[in-house]
Amino acid sequence: MNLITIPITADLLRGALDLERTGRGLLPHRLPAWARAQCADGQLLMAESQPSGVRLAFRTRATAVELDTLPTKRVYAGAPPRPDGVYDLLIDGRLAAQASATGGDNLTIDMTTWTSEHRPGPVATLRFTDLPGGLKDVEIWLPHNETTELIALRADASVEPAPARNRRVWLHHGSSISHGSDAASPTTTWPALAAALGGVELVNLGLGGSALLDPFTARVMRDTPADLISLKIGINLVNADLMRLRAFGPAVHGFLDTIRDGHPGTPLLVVSPILCPIHEDTPGPGALDLTALSARRLGFRATGDPAEVASGKLTLRVIRDELARIVAQRAAEDPNLHYLDGRDLYGEADFTELPLPDRLHPDAAAHRRIGERFARLAFTTTGPFRNGDV
Structure with missing residues (x-):
């Protein structure tokens, strides 16, 4: 399967107010950098970097799409394991597939002392295959509860930003x-x-x-x-x-x-x-x-x-x-x-x-x-x- 690498640019993303170029990829933020600079609270910075409501939105004829991401998995010491974050893929507004990313960084939090330890991990690849042919609008909603760096996007057909919808x-x-x-x-x-x-x-x-x-x-x-x-x-x-x-x-x-x-x-x-x-x-x-x-x-x-x-x-x-x-x-x-x-x-x-x-x-x-x-x-x-x- 021949896949085209698609540059991840701001016009492919909705719901983010800032995009940070990291050493590995693109990190969506829900607060702009100037606002983040006014509060060093770790809870706020973790929350705003978790992309609730943030989604990739594009129009394509592709039947296969791959997305490389670097999620940050939260582990609460002494508590049950948290489920992996979910990526929802919508086609023309309807849920068509779901996936979760394995790997990624780990953030272990001790809730009795509210201290944390960050451990780096590998990039994960999500694959969405057997998508219907023909021109369609695709959205990939990022996990609402996992900080998610976007590393690469690939598809077996060209991709263009989804047209703006006449919506409030x-x-x-x-x-x-x-x-x-x-x-x-x-x-x-x-x-x-x-x-x-x-x-x-x-x-x-x-x-x-x-x-x-x-x-x-x-x-x-x-x-x-x-x-x-x-x-x-x-x-x-x-x-x-x-x-x-x-x-x-x-x-x-x-x-x-x-x-x-x-x-x-x-x-x-x-x-x-x-x-x-x-x-x-x-x-x-x-x-x-x-x-x-x-x-x-x-x-x-x-x-x-x-x-x-x-x-x-x-x-x-x-x-x-x-x-x-x-x-x-x-x-x-x-x-x-x-x-x-x-x-x-x-x-x-x-x-x-x-x-x-x-x-x-x-x-x-x-x-x-x-x-x-x-x-x-x-x-x-x-x-x-x-x-x-x-």
């Missing part, structure tokens, strides 16, 4: 749940599912552990072209125990002000946290459940004192109340600002049926439910993202 661009920011934690594959994270159902192009700034109202994230959103914008705020602020109510309200206002500097009339949806019983009434910080870890299960717990809510500590109930108040206050002068209670996406009945396996993150079935509900609540004729708003 949806820019979303949130926590690990929006990032896709515990989803089955990159096209089944709840934002990817909602985007497909809503017929929009996704730019996903879901950043695991890092939806912390950082000013640089607001400026990135301000400067990123978008027709629709949403923010899912709350859970990371509680489990990081990062701020008190006095700081939270002004920080939300400032975040929204910055976005509005670049998108003054864009539909903007503020989404409060989904149900998470451990943090509904108990503040953070969140911590690893060592009892679960000793049984080789991953679990989390809340360690704060509910009595401290009176002095300004944040819980999910406090955050929902404050977000609803802020949006109602601002919406009087900003008719394109909207609020969605996260419990309308995943609430008490959902927790009974589809409990959070680690008490923090939804599983694959819950991701699907959240994505379908978001699409129904946001993109249909009565939703804030209905066609005609732009």
Whole structure:
């Protein structure tokens, strides 16, 4: 089989805000270099380099495609092995094949001390064969939960960038749940599912552990072209125990002000946290459940004192109340600002049926439910993202 080597260029990628040339290949980033330079937090840098929502998109007659990648596999000491990241190949918008990359670098993380060790590994090759003949649009969605350097792309026919689709661009920011934690594959994270159902192009700034109202994230959103914008705020602020109510309200206002500097009339949806019983009434910080870890299960717990809510500590109930108040206050002068209670996406009945396996993150079935509900609540004729708003 004769394969042509295809240069991997920016016009073949969607969903990334920056591309870094490394000594081995091309590393997609979801935050630009100037933003990364403003925060040296290892969790943020790991999260933004994991290409949730990033995909290669090209038009070709090829029936065989190969992709060389260098993934970074996370290994949590004492915890069960994590499954390999999944690559979803779509043809004309429909899932046609899946693959995982073996090899790659290993990042071993000790969650009791939050130290890590990085070990280099070999490049992996993914092969997609027996693709249908004829001209088609191909997308390869990169793993949402594995840092992925792109080394080489090959095909048995020429490749050109997929033509721009006449679709609105949806820019979303949130926590690990929006990032896709515990989803089955990159096209089944709840934002990817909602985007497909809503017929929009996704730019996903879901950043695991890092939806912390950082000013640089607001400026990135301000400067990123978008027709629709949403923010899912709350859970990371509680489990990081990062701020008190006095700081939270002004920080939300400032975040929204910055976005509005670049998108003054864009539909903007503020989404409060989904149900998470451990943090509904108990503040953070969140911590690893060592009892679960000793049984080789991953679990989390809340360690704060509910009595401290009176002095300004944040819980999910406090955050929902404050977000609803802020949006109602601002919406009087900003008719394109909207609020969605996260419990309308995943609430008490959902927790009974589809409990959070680690008490923090939804599983694959819950991701699907959240994505379908978001699409129904946001993109249909009565939703804030209905066609005609732009």
